[in-house]
Amino acid sequence: MVYKSNPLKEILHPKVAFAQLREAERVKNVTIVVLLLLFFNVVLSLLRAYFGIGTEELTKHLDRYTSEQFAFLQLLFAFGHALGGLCVPLLFLFISSIIFYLLFDIDFVKLLTIQLPILLIFLLEDLVLFPFQLFFGVKNLFSPFSLGVWGPYITKHAFIWALLRTVSFFSIWAISIQIIALRSLTEKPAQRVAMIVIAVYLFFGIIISNIYKLSI
Numbered sequence: 001m002v003y004k005s006n007p008l009k010e011i012l013h014p015k016v017a018f019a020q021l022r023e024a025e026r027v028k029n030v031t032i033v034v035l036l037l038l039f040f041n042v043v044l045s046l047l048r049a050y051f052g053i054g055t056e057e058l059t060k061h062l063d064r065y066t067s068e069q070f071a072f073l074q075l076l077f078a079f080g081h082a083l084g085g086l087c088v089p090l091l092f093l094f095i096s097s098i099i100f101y102l103l104f105d106i107d108f109v110k111l112l113t114i115q116l117p118i119l120l121i122f123l124l125e126d127l128v129l130f131p132f133q134l135f136f137g138v139k140n141l142f143s144p145f146s147l148g149v150w151g152p153y154i155t156k157h158a159f160i161w162a163l164l165r166t167v168s169f170f171s172i173w174a175i176s177i178q179i180i181a182l183r184s185l186t187e188k189p190a191q192r193v194a195m196i197v198i199a200v201y202l203f204f205g206i207i208i209s210n211i212y213k214l215s216i
Contacts, residue, residue: 001020001023001024001025001026002024002025002026002027002028003020003021003024003026003027003028003113004027004028004029005027005028005029005030005032005033005113005116006029006033007033007037007116007117007119007120008117008120010114010116010117010177010181011117011120011121011177014117014177014180014181014184015180015184018114018180018181018184018185019184021110021113021114021181021184021185022110022184022185024110027109027110027113030109030112030113030116033116034093034112034116037089037116037119037120037123038085038086038089038090040123041085041086041088041089041123041126042082042085042086043085044085044123044126044127044130045081045082045084045085046078046081046082046085047130048081048130048133049074049077049078049080049081049082050078051134053130053133053134089119089122092115092118092119092204093112093115093116093119094112096115096118096200096204097111097112097115099200100182100196100200103196104182104185104186104188105186106182106185106186110185114178114181114182114185117177117181118174118177118178121170121173121174121177122170122171122174124170125143125145125168125170128145129143129145132144140165141161141162141165142161142165143165143168145168145169145170146164146165146166146167146168146169146171147164147165147167147168148161148162148164148165148166148167148168150164151164151165159209159210162208162209162210163205163206163209165208165209166201166204166205166208166209167205171201174201175197175198175201178197178201179193179194179197182196182197
């Protein structure tokens, strides 16, 4: 049986899709889907850069630069956004797949496949957040879809704000899909699978929180 990677199907009908993936002898379309997701991530990152989202600190010091220098800084900013839109999803895809490969007896290509709907969910989160950033100036750290918006009311510690930002409707959705996928592909108890998935996401959450903290 050949399984064709389809992140949208895996999000909408996870139990059916991952049951088919478990029985599959070969998986197709993984590379194509990865490239498409990376392409849309890069495009969205470039759109953010084009509209100046996240350049607040740069524009504060506009008077320090000539128009040529500022244009060059904007170009560097756009390049950095594009690089981030390419590298961050790739790192998540391969590092998480490697971790799960070491913990579960599952084919590595299948592990890559079940990470793709997770990337799609986070891409959807960025797409939904984009209008709020563009029209209302909402910072990524204080997404209305996450607990990050409550951070300043709870504590003054920037790291806690950033950690709360990683807990969102979309991250909970992604964790749920991940648990369903791994439960479908392994015989491990549901509680153990859930604990491992949450631990992996907490690991990534701490790393991302440290990055966010630097931008505050």
